[in-house]
Amino acid sequence: MSNEHAIAASPSGDAAARDVASAHTPFRYGQLILWIVVGAVVVNFAWIVANNENFGWPVVGQYFFDPTVVQGLYVSLGLTVIAMALGIALGLVLAVARMSSDPLASTLSAWFVWFFRGTPLLVQLIFWYNMSTLFPTLSIAIPFGPTLASWDTNSVITPMTAAIAGLALNEAAYMAEIIRGGLLSVDRGQAETAEAFGMTRMRALWRIIIPQAMRSIVPPTGNQLISMIKATSLVSVIAMADLLYSVQSIYNRTFEIIPMLLVAVIWYLLITSILNVGQGYIERYYSRGERRTGGAAQGAKPAAAAVAGEASH
Amino acid sequence: MTAATGTEPLVRARNVHKAFERLEVLKGIDLDVMPGEVVVILGPSGSGKSTFLRCINHLEAIDAGSIMVGGEQMGYRLKNGHLVKLSANAIALQRRKIGMVFQQFNLYPHMTVLQNIIEAPVGVHGESRASAVDNAKQLLARVGLSDKLNSYPRQLSGGQQQRVAIARALAIRPELMLFDEPTSALDPELVGEVLNTMRDLAGQGLTMIVVTHEIGFAREAADRVVFMDGGHIVEAGRPDEVLGNPQHPRTQAFLSRFL
Numbered sequence: 001m002s003n004e005h006a007i008a009a010s011p012s013g014d015a016a017a018r019d020v021a022s023a024h025t026p027f028r029y030g031q032l033i034l035w036i037v038v039g040a041v042v043v044n045f046a047w048i049v050a051n052n053e054n055f056g057w058p059v060v061g062q063y064f065f066d067p068t069v070v071q072g073l074y075v076s077l078g079l080t081v082i083a084m085a086l087g088i089a090l091g092l093v094l095a096v097a098r099m100s101s102d103p104l105a106s107t108l109s110a111w112f113v114w115f116f117r118g119t120p121l122l123v124q125l126i127f128w129y130n131m132s133t134l135f136p137t138l139s140i141a142i143p144f145g146p147t148l149a150s151w152d153t154n155s156v157i158t159p160m161t162a163a164i165a166g167l168a169l170n171e172a173a174y175m176a177e178i179i180r181g182g183l184l185s186v187d188r189g190q191a192e193t194a195e196a197f198g199m200t201r202m203r204a205l206w207r208i209i210i211p212q213a214m215r216s217i218v219p220p221t222g223n224q225l226i227s228m229i230k231a232t233s234l235v236s237v238i239a240m241a242d243l244l245y246s247v248q249s250i251y252n253r254t255f256e257i258i259p260m261l262l263v264a265v266i267w268y269l270l271i272t273s274i275l276n277v278g279q280g281y282i283e284r285y286y287s288r289g290e291r292r293t294g295g296a297a298q299g300a301k302p303a304a305a306a307v308a309g310e311a312s313h
Numbered sequence: 314m315t316a317a318t319g320t321e322p323l324v325r326a327r328n329v330h331k332a333f334e335r336l337e338v339l340k341g342i343d344l345d346v347m348p349g350e351v352v353v354i355l356g357p358s359g360s361g362k363s364t365f366l367r368c369i370n371h372l373e374a375i376d377a378g379s380i381m382v383g384g385e386q387m388g389y390r391l392k393n394g395h396l397v398k399l400s401a402n403a404i405a406l407q408r409r410k411i412g413m414v415f416q417q418f419n420l421y422p423h424m425t426v427l428q429n430i431i432e433a434p435v436g437v438h439g440e441s442r443a444s445a446v447d448n449a450k451q452l453l454a455r456v457g458l459s460d461k462l463n464s465y466p467r468q469l470s471g472g473q474q475q476r477v478a479i480a481r482a483l484a485i486r487p488e489l490m491l492f493d494e495p496t497s498a499l500d501p502e503l504v505g506e507v508l509n510t511m512r513d514l515a516g517q518g519l520t521m522i523v524v525t526h527e528i529g530f531a532r533e534a535a536d537r538v539v540f541m542d543g544g545h546i547v548e549a550g551r552p553d554e555v556l557g558n559p560q561h562p563r564t565q566a567f568l569s570r571f572l
Contacts, residue, residue: 193419196370197433197485198409200402207436211423289423289465 056259063250063263072246073267079232079242083167084225090168091175096205098180109176116173122234124170128162129238163235171228178220182213214286222279226272243267321384323348323489323520324369328378331364338364340544341378346522348488351515353531353552354524356541357567362524363416365541366493369522370411371404383410383488409437412482416494418474420466420481426453427462430481438485445484452480456510472503476510483514490514492523528571532556540564 049055063069097109116124127134132153139150157165186209194204236245243264251260322345331339338361346352354362367373369380371388380387388404389396399407420429430449434440440448453459456476466474475495482490492511496504508530515521515534525531531538531552538555540548542563548555559565 187419189415189417189419190421192372193413193415193421195405196372196408196411196413198405198407198437199433200405203436207432208421212421286423289467 054258055262056256059256059259060262060266063247063260064266066250066263068246068250069243069263069267072241072243075241075246076229076232076243077271079163079167079235079240080225080229082164083171083232084228086164086168087171087175087224087228088179088221090172091179094172094176095179095183098176099183113173113176116170117177121166121170121231122237125162125166125234125238128157128166129159131157131162159235159238159240162238163232163240167228167231167235171224174224175221178224179213179217181220182215182217183209185216186212211286215283215290218279218283218286222275225275229271229275230268320348322346323350323383324522325381326365326369326378327380329365329368329375329380330377331361331368331373331375338544339368339375342541342544342546344539344546344549346489346520348520349518350536351519351521351523351534352537352539353535354522354539354541355526355528355531355567360541361544362541363493366491366522366524369489369491370408370413382407405437409485410488411491412485412487412489413491414475414478414482414493414495416497418466418471418478418498420474420478422466425463425465426458426469426477429466429477430484433481433485449480449484452483453477455483455513456480457506470503471499472506475499475507479507479510479514488520490519490521492521492525494524494526496525496527528556528568540567542567 050057094109094112097105098113100106135153137150138153138156139147141147190208190212191204194208199207232242233244235242236248239245241249247260247264251257254260324344324346326342326344329339329342330337340361342361342365344352344365354366356362364373368375369382369387371380374388379389385407386396387407388399390399390403391397420426421432424432427446427449430452431440431442431445434445434448435442450459450462453462456479458473458476458480461469461473461477466477469477479495495511496507499507504527508527511521511523511530512534523530523535535552537549538552539546540555540559540561540563548559548561548564555564556568559568
């Protein structure tokens with residue numbers, strides 16, 4: 001019955017013509033016009049900016065690789081890497097503590113996150129920097145007991161250590177919540193399976209849970225890293241010579257404020273662009289089990305993959 | 314496989330009680346499983362059969378009673394006449410001799426089939442990588458999936474995933490295998506391949522406790538069928554007795570739906 005119907009509905013003659021494999025997409029003139037209009041606006045704006053003398057492009061070029069600027073760039077990058085690494089490590093510990101069944105660990109972790117997420121980073125940095133006015137000496141001692149070792153606060157808390165402590169502790173609070181969210185996103189059955197196979201909690205976390213959590217941890221961490229690069233500019237208030245501080249120190253001398261800020265802006269954009277590319281690679285790595293097709297698929301067209309496969313034989 | 318007589322039971326459960334919040338799921342379970350025995354636990358949903366299985370390897374802690382596996386009490390140890398809770402790591406050690414297969418397969422999605430199988434032998438049991446890989450290849454051949462060594466779980470059908478999960482559990486050379494409704498998440502046409510694999514294992518003298526709804530598997534492969542209802546074992550015995558001539562009205566009512 002349905003068979004006869006199907007035959008009646010499609011006479012055998014147009015079966016080949018109706019094969020969707022031979023279909024082509026009609027040319028979209030509207031889209032082309034839109035591209036041209038937007039392109040013209042963008043190019044025109046770029047032309048205006050490039051020819052505007054107030055931007056001082058020659059000055060930008062002159063100071064782009066200035067030793068002071070490059071030195072500031074190193075400080076910004078170094079601070080970002082160290083603070084981020086410490087922040088992620090401490091954040092992981094805090095996330096695991098927060099999720100543990102031990103009330104002491106989860107309470108301490110919750111308080112840490114509450115405090116460091118709840119106060120402005122700028123204020124935290126200033127507190128770290130001025131630690132010596134609060135605690136002139138730092139000591140290791142038994143509570144209510146004898147002192148074991150003692151240091152002058154100013155010798156321990158330099159602008160560098162104040163900046164690292166401030167940025168890393170603040171970052172740890174945010175990373176703790178990002179990592180906790182990632183760990184929660186992993187199917188409960190995975191932890192249970194690892195447990196049933198006699199893995200210790202540490203091993204289950206490291207081998208089974210974290211690799212799967214990474215898929216949801218990496219994108220917001222990329223966000224945090226980019227925020228961190230810009231947040232390092234806050235350390236200029238505690239006299240750390242980061243990228244922003246160095247261009248400020250130059251324009252305080254030359255009064256070329258806009259060109260010098262452009263130097264900083266371009267550097268910040270360059271760094272974040274590189275990080276975006278890196279993030280893409282990391283995301284692809286951690287989604288390796290998600291692809292349905294085997295081996296040779298990395299967004300490449302099937303035909304291209306087949307050719308590559310033949311070539312490798 | 315007939316159970317060896319005169320030896321100690323591999324699993325000895327005594328008066329096992331378990332409640333979730335106020336819901337009593339197990340109300341005094343007694344069960345001995347001899348080495349080499351295949352025990353199939355049947356029962357309606359909510360009868361407590363899966364919970365009991367998960368209590369055997371201490372995935373769930375029991376509220377009263379005791380469970381011994383291979384002469385060790387799961388989760389506890391006697392110290393000077395007092396029963397002391399074991400640490401998480403000590404419980405992990407106890408679980409090393411028990412393999413488990415889950416309803417939802419629970420393969421590690423970020424690892425290939427081979428990595429899934431060698432993870433516990435290498436990481437938990439300290440087997441050398443080379444020997445674990447050799448063993449994994451043999452196990453995959455046994456479950457008929459030699460060509461899937463480097464596939465990721467998501468690239469496999471449900472039946473294939475469950476067979477990999479069985480190979481993974483066998484890779485730790487378990488003294489006891491627990492199957493928690495291994496075919497319940499599968500399409501009907503994929504159930505057969507998993508049951509065939511399990512039937513092979515049952516014929517090879519492996520001690521198995523299987524929670525399932527597959528009456529046919531129970532009839533063919535079980536040494537003993539246990540019927541649970543409302544947190545109790547209401548009937549237990551040889552498959553032809555329990556399935557062919559059930560004595561308890563609950564068993565009769567349950568089985569009548571499969572005839």
